[in-house]
Amino acid sequence: MGQLGRRLRLGADQLSLNLPAPVSSRLAWIRRGLAAIGISGRALVIAAPAAWLTLFFLVPLAVVFGISLATKEFGQPPYSDLLTTDKGTVQLTLHLSNYIRIFTDPSNIYVNAFLSSIRIAAVSTVFAILLGYPMAYAIARAPDRWRNILLMLVILPFWTSFLLRVYALSGFLRGEGVINNTLAVFGIAPLTMMQTDFAVYVGIVYSYLPFFILPLYTNLVKLDPSLLEASADLGARPIRTFISVTLPLSMPGVIAGAMLVFIPAIGEFVIPSLLGGPGTQMIGRILWDEFFSKTNWPRAAALAITMLIIVVIPIMLMQRAQNAVVEGRR
Amino acid sequence: MAKRPQLAADTRPWRDPSAKPFVRIRNVTKKFGDVAAVDDLSLDIYKGELFCLLGGSGSGKSTLLRMLAGFEAPTSGSIEIDGQDMANVAPYNRPINMMFQSYALFPHMTVWANIAYGLKRDHMPKAEIAARVDELLKLVKLEPYAQRKPHQLSGGQRQRVALARALAKRPKLLLLDEPLGALDKKLREETQFELVKIQETLGVTFIVVTHDQEEAMSLATRIGVMNQGEIAMVGEPTEIYEFPNSRFVANFIGSANMVEGVVTEDEPDHVRIHSAELGTDIYVEHGVDCSPEQILWWAIRPEKVLLTREKPEPQPGIPDGANIVKGYVEDIAYLGDMTVYQVRLDNGRYMRVTKTNMRRGDPDAISWDETVWASWAGASGSVLTN
Amino acid sequence: MGRNRWFLPIAASIGFIFLYAPILSLVIFSFNANRLVTVWSGFSTQAYADLWADPQLLPATWLSLQIAAVSATIALVLGTLCAVALVRFRRFRGKTVLQATVSAPLVMPDVITGIALLLLFVTMQGLIGWPAGRGIVTIILAHSTFCTAYVTVVVQSRLADFDMSLEEAAMDLGASPVRVFFDITLPIIAPALVSGWLLAFTLSLDDLVIASFVSGPGSSTLPMIIFSKVRLGVAPEVNALATIIIGLVALGVVVATIYSLRQGGKAKQA
Numbered sequence: 001m002g003q004l005g006r007r008l009r010l011g012a013d014q015l016s017l018n019l020p021a022p023v024s025s026r027l028a029w030i031r032r033g034l035a036a037i038g039i040s041g042r043a044l045v046i047a048a049p050a051a052w053l054t055l056f057f058l059v060p061l062a063v064v065f066g067i068s069l070a071t072k073e074f075g076q077p078p079y080s081d082l083l084t085t086d087k088g089t090v091q092l093t094l095h096l097s098n099y100i101r102i103f104t105d106p107s108n109i110y111v112n113a114f115l116s117s118i119r120i121a122a123v124s125t126v127f128a129i130l131l132g133y134p135m136a137y138a139i140a141r142a143p144d145r146w147r148n149i150l151l152m153l154v155i156l157p158f159w160t161s162f163l164l165r166v167y168a169l170s171g172f173l174r175g176e177g178v179i180n181n182t183l184a185v186f187g188i189a190p191l192t193m194m195q196t197d198f199a200v201y202v203g204i205v206y207s208y209l210p211f212f213i214l215p216l217y218t219n220l221v222k223l224d225p226s227l228l229e230a231s232a233d234l235g236a237r238p239i240r241t242f243i244s245v246t247l248p249l250s251m252p253g254v255i256a257g258a259m260l261v262f263i264p265a266i267g268e269f270v271i272p273s274l275l276g277g278p279g280t281q282m283i284g285r286i287l288w289d290e291f292f293s294k295t296n297w298p299r300a301a302a303l304a305i306t307m308l309i310i311v312v313i314p315i316m317l318m319q320r321a322q323n324a325v326v327e328g329r330r
Numbered sequence: 331m332a333k334r335p336q337l338a339a340d341t342r343p344w345r346d347p348s349a350k351p352f353v354r355i356r357n358v359t360k361k362f363g364d365v366a367a368v369d370d371l372s373l374d375i376y377k378g379e380l381f382c383l384l385g386g387s388g389s390g391k392s393t394l395l396r397m398l399a400g401f402e403a404p405t406s407g408s409i410e411i412d413g414q415d416m417a418n419v420a421p422y423n424r425p426i427n428m429m430f431q432s433y434a435l436f437p438h439m440t441v442w443a444n445i446a447y448g449l450k451r452d453h454m455p456k457a458e459i460a461a462r463v464d465e466l467l468k469l470v471k472l473e474p475y476a477q478r479k480p481h482q483l484s485g486g487q488r489q490r491v492a493l494a495r496a497l498a499k500r501p502k503l504l505l506l507d508e509p510l511g512a513l514d515k516k517l518r519e520e521t522q523f524e525l526v527k528i529q530e531t532l533g534v535t536f537i538v539v540t541h542d543q544e545e546a547m548s549l550a551t552r553i554g555v556m557n558q559g560e561i562a563m564v565g566e567p568t569e570i571y572e573f574p575n576s577r578f579v580a581n582f583i584g585s586a587n588m589v590e591g592v593v594t595e596d597e598p599d600h601v602r603i604h605s606a607e608l609g610t611d612i613y614v615e616h617g618v619d620c621s622p623e624q625i626l627w628w629a630i631r632p633e634k635v636l637l638t639r640e641k642p643e644p645q646p647g648i649p650d651g652a653n654i655v656k657g658y659v660e661d662i663a664y665l666g667d668m669t670v671y672q673v674r675l676d677n678g679r680y681m682r683v684t685k686t687n688m689r690r691g692d693p694d695a696i697s698w699d700e701t702v703w704a705s706w707a708g709a710s711g712s713v714l715t716n
Numbered sequence: 717m718g719r720n721r722w723f724l725p726i727a728a729s730i731g732f733i734f735l736y737a738p739i740l741s742l743v744i745f746s747f748n749a750n751r752l753v754t755v756w757s758g759f760s761t762q763a764y765a766d767l768w769a770d771p772q773l774l775p776a777t778w779l780s781l782q783i784a785a786v787s788a789t790i791a792l793v794l795g796t797l798c799a800v801a802l803v804r805f806r807r808f809r810g811k812t813v814l815q816a817t818v819s820a821p822l823v824m825p826d827v828i829t830g831i832a833l834l835l836l837f838v839t840m841q842g843l844i845g846w847p848a849g850r851g852i853v854t855i856i857l858a859h860s861t862f863c864t865a866y867v868t869v870v871v872q873s874r875l876a877d878f879d880m881s882l883e884e885a886a887m888d889l890g891a892s893p894v895r896v897f898f899d900i901t902l903p904i905i906a907p908a909l910v911s912g913w914l915l916a917f918t919l920s921l922d923d924l925v926i927a928s929f930v931s932g933p934g935s936s937t938l939p940m941i942i943f944s945k946v947r948l949g950v951a952p953e954v955n956a957l958a959t960i961i962i963g964l965v966a967l968g969v970v971v972a973t974i975y976s977l978r979q980g981g982k983a984k985q986a
Contacts, residue, residue: 041894046808049798049864053817056861060832063839077838131734134727141724152973157735159965161922163939164958167946168738171745174950178741209735260823267825269925274946284827284925291831291929301835304828315823319816401884421887434885438903447899448889495889 061308068301069094079298098302110303113281114310120197120282121265124204128261129254131205132212136253137246139213140220151217158210166274169206173199173275195277203271204261212257219253220246252321259318263311283307342566343376344552350413352377352535353398353503358407360393360559367393369559370407375552377502380529380536382546385556386582391539394556395505398537399428412502422451427501431508433492435480441467441491442476448499466494469528486517493525497532506538510545522548543583547571555579576716577627586629587681588714596622601713602652603628609677613652615708620715630711632684637671637702645707654705657681659698671696673704739962746955763952770953772941777957780921780938783852787859788916794860795867795912800897802868803875821865830929833858837930850932858930859923863916870915874908875901907979 070079070093084091102110139150157165172178173193180190193199223246231241269284276282283303291300343349351374360368368390375381383391396402397409400421409416416424427448435444445466449459467473470490480488489509496504509525510518526549529536540546546553547567555562555570555578563570563579574580580588591605591612601620603612605628612628620626636642637659644650657675671683681704696702749760767773798818802811821829837847837854847854878901886896902909924939931937945951 042805042808045797046801046805046814049794049801049818050810050814052794052861053798053814053864056833056836056857057817057821060836063835064828064832067835077842131731134724135731138724138728148973148977152969153732154735156966156969157739159918159969160739160962161939161942161958163922163924163942164742164954164961165739167942167954168742168958170946171950171955172738172741178737206734206738209731263823264825267827269825269827270943273943284825287827287831288925297835300831304831307825308828311824311828315820318823319819399884399888401887420892421884422890422892426888428885428888430881430885432879432881434879434881436882436886436900447886447891451890451895495885499889 064301064304067298068098068305069096070298070301071095071097072296072298077297078295095298098299099306101299102302102306109281110283110286113283113286114306116281117266117268117283118310120200120280121204121262121268124201124208124265125258125262127201128205128209128212129258132209132257133216133254135209136213136216136220136257140217140223154210154213154217162207163270165207166203166271169203170194170199170274173202194275195280197276197280199275200272200280200282203275204265204268207271208261208265211260215256215260216250216253219250219256223249255321256318259314259321263314263318266311267307342551343378344374349376351375352379352412353537354408354410355394355398356408356410358394358397358404358409360390360397360402361405366559368397368404371559371561373554373561373564375535375537377535378533379551380526380538380549382550382553383537383539383556384541384543384546384553386541388558389556390559391541391556392507393559395428395507395537395539398503399426399505400424425501426503426505427496427499428505429492429496429507429509431511433480433488433512435488435491435495437480440477440479441472441483444480444491445495445498448495452499462498466498469497470494485512486521489513489521493528497528497534501534503535503537506536508540508542509538510542511540518545525549547583555582557582571631572712574629574712574714577629577714580629580712580714584631585682586631587635588627588629589679590625590627593620593622593624593626596620596624600708602649603713607677607679608655609675609679610655611649611652612711613648613708614711614713615647618713620713624715627714628711629714630706632670632682633668633686634710635681635683635704635706637673637683637685637696637704639696639700639702641703642705648708653708654703655681656701656703658701659696662698669695671702673702675704742955743959743962746952746959748952748955763956767953767956772936773938773953773957776936776938776941779852779935783855783859783937784917784920787856787863787920788913790856790860791863791867791916792909792913794864795916796871796909798864798868799871799875803872818865818868821862822869826923826925827929829862830858830926833861833926834929850930851935854930854932855927855935855937858926859916859920862923862926863919866915866919867912870912871905871908874905878905907976 066082067079070082072078073080080093080095082093084093105111135154139147139154142150170177174180176190177194179193183190193202227245227249228241231245232238236244266282267284267287268282269288272280272282272285273288276285287300287303287307290296290303353373353375355371355373355375358368358371359366371390371394383394385391393402397404398411398416400416400419400423403417411425436447439447442463445463446459449462454462463476464473467476470493472487472490472494475483475487475491480491483491489512493509496506510521513521522545525536538546538549547570550567552564552566553570554564557578562582563575565573570579571583574583574586577588580586589605589607591603591607593601594604594611595602596618598617600616601614601618603614603626605612614628641654641656644652644654655675657673659671660674660680661672663670663672666687668684668686671685673681673683675681683704746763747759747761749758749762798814801808802815802818805811833854834850837850837857841847841849847857882900882904883896886900887893891899922939923937924943927937928940928943931940942954942957945954
């Protein structure tokens with residue numbers, strides 16, 4: 001390698017251009033070897049994560065779909081085989097019973113759970129917007145020094161455990177919790193906040209608020225202040241400037257942030273478990289129970305697929321909105 | 331700043347028909363989608379030149395430079411450097427180095443490491459690298475700054491590091507992308523001197539891309555004026571300025587008074603053009619390749635026009651009434667070293683005339699609203715047929 | 717804003733109080749002598765002693781830290797490769813699919829990802845015998861997968877802003893594309909890689925749902941232990957653990973912010 005390297009270096013000094021590749025580097029040997037088999041470096045960079053994600057993300061989704069078409073059985077694993085061989089024939093048995101049951105269960109438990117999940121997620125998102133917009137706006141308009149500190153304060157809870165924060169909230173809201181104890185000092189009767197839909201709203205807003213604030217803040221901070229000045233110059237009062245200029249321009253940020261709250265909230269499990277009551281039926285919890293308590297894996301799989309379909313629509317809308325922002329920027 | 335006598339007329343390679351060009355660009359086209367940034371362009375550049383590609387934005391000059399460097403591949407056509415075809419040769423294998431417009435200094439490396447980077451890629455022994463880097467630091471006068479990082483340097487210092495880094499590998503060809511663009515006027519003038527000195531001392535061929543006419547005129551041995559992906563004209567600065575080959579070039583470099591006219595006399599030793607726009611006849615003292623009754627354009631530079639209060643005597647050989655117009659001075663701009671006169675001619679058209687201020691505080695200078703005669707010599711203007 | 721000048725600061729303050737009040741109460745009551753946790757009856761560090769003695773919490777913490785470190789590292793490598801592919805390679809077959817696959821875990825509910833991965837592991841075990849049973853390995857595989865999405869986002873946005881002329885300059889000086897990546901690109905985007913790793917680490921450390929699905933006997937992660945404890949009511953030792961975690965995180969965030977503020981003081985880099 002040394003001899004060859006030296007000879008090649010001399011060649012390089014004479015600016016001989018007949019080097020096919022930078023062969024003085026060991027990596028180049030590897031590349032030439034791969035090229036001989038027809039694999040380029042580019043392909044490897046794409047292939048490694050693509051293969052991983054295909055195996056551990058796309059394939060699992062296909063598996064879930066497949067198992068959603070099975071029925072519950074005893075044994076390991078607790079569901080029926082889709083493909084069975086019997087006396088030389090291969091039989092494919094698909095059960096649509098799970099999906100049928102989801103939509104036609106007499107107690108409507110599943111449909112209600114889906115609807116209430118969407119409802120709860122939507123209401124929580126609205127609260128998050130109402131609480132988060134002023135915060136994002138205030139940070140964006142704060143003087144530079146304060147801005148970083150405020151951002152840090154918004155991000156800090158995000159880095160602490162999600163679970164612990166929800167637990168902290170439960171300590172706050174429960175019958176003998178901080179709020180009620182404070183109210184008791186003033187002689188006010190304790191409020192029942194735990195195990196209600198209200199607690200879940202609070203929980204979702206509490207946990208996802210940083211996710212809403214950050215994209216909105218990024219959008220607001222890039223807002224051209226001269227636009228606001230132009231509006232004022234043309235005679236608009238601050239409120240009007242906000243409604244006509246700031247609000248519309250911040251819409252992409254609001255939508256991005258709202259999607260980051262709404263979509264995961266639909267399938268939330270931890271918050272309804274710790275803060276909600278038996279009346280708070282969210283689909284994440286139902287799926288969990290089907291899987292762990294009732295060991296009905298196929299039913300849970302069917303619920304997962306249904307949830308995925310419901311969630312895909314807002315995801316696609318969000319992607320389209322993001323692409324629009326990127327295109328506009330370009 | 332004209333080239334020094336070192337390069338006497340007979341050593342200018344582009345004037346020697348048998349000289350082999352160092353860079354041959356042949357029928358190169360570069361298309362982005364349907365738009366041709368460079369359109370069927372051919373150009374020869376010779377060793378030791380300081381060649382300037384001059385053009386506005388969208389002229390294709392930067393695209394051409396990037397193709398020379400290897401960052402873009404031509405859609406069609408070929409590029410040869412030192413006799414070797416550059417097709418499929420990656421940028422890291424070309425005997426070229428480039429000085430980027432933004433300098434592109436590696437922010438996480440010191441000045442020393444930046445300059446040494448190219449040498450390390452060639453696997454030069456450590457001692458040689460150290461010697462070479464020291465040599466370059468001395469050349470650009472940045473020895474005390476060797477251990478600084480780019481963000482700790484001023485704009486002018488960063489530019490010198492970029493230059494040193496580009497020269498480190500002793501390239502045969504150096505590409506410079508708007509090298510003086512980010513510098514202020516004083517620094518720019520100083521750096522122009524230094525750049526030319528370095529180029530002449532090292533004998534490296536420079537190709538400079540710029541949109542600044544003054545820069546091109548002062549730096550270049552030859553200029554290639556580009557327009558919309560094509561070369562409008564190639565020539566030495568004097569040729570470009572005094573003998574433009576088209577209306578575009580005449581208008582692009584410096585300023586010119588340009589009028590349309592029709593040929594009334596077409597002889598081998600003179601041409602007479604009648605211009606209604608100017609309101610007079612133009613007498614050109616040499617033959618021009620045109621035909622009688624042909625419509626063409628004529629341009630004259632502001633500094634070639636003489637303004638007088640009285641009608642001057644006609645110059646020998648010029649027929650009476652030709653090469654002279656009357657008007658009055660509508661506006662004056664005093665620029666210190668010269669004065670610009672906006673003259674409104676009798677027929678309503680404007681003419682721009684400049685005059686060097688030879689005397690300090692001239693009490694006799696022509697002033698606003700004065701009636702003046704503008705006249706010029708028979709060979710002072712250019713006849714343009716396209 | 718005239719007379720409405722107080723609206724914005726007040727609304728924002730309400731938000732911040734809302735964010736921090738429960739956390740603060742958590743910390744305060746970890747020092748509560750009363751096991752009821754929410755009624756103050758004196759200062760005491762009993763909860764911390766309970767934490768130290770608890771047979772489950774500390775071993776689970778150690779396990780979670782290890783899993784998080786490994787998953788974050790795998791996610792960093794995969795995520796960086798993904799980001800490079802998505803930003804630098806202009807077109808290739810399946811680019812939109814890759815982009816979608818990599819963004820999906822960001823918004824998909826955890827339960828779907830959890831059940832999908834579990835069913836995959838069960839099926840794989842049935843077909844080829846690996847993974848044999850669920851445990852640390854499956855948790856690491858699962859965490860690496862969903863953390864890759866987050867790392868990709870972070871690195872992708874950094875790469876998109878990257879000054880390409882630096883890479884071109886390096887190539888012009890003789891560096892091959894791979895060399896350019898390791899000499900120039902990587903060192904300059906290093907802060908993004910660090911924050912990507914930290915993000916992946918935190919998410920892995922904090923994950924409850926996915927870990928619950930894909931873990932096995934003997935591989936209970938910290939969130940799983942915490943969840944089982946707090947389901948039944950208040951647990952002072954959890955308060956103690958939470959206080960310690962919050963303290964460490966706060967310290968880390970403050971240090972990071974100071975560091976990045978000082979970096980920002982220097983001239984803007986590539």
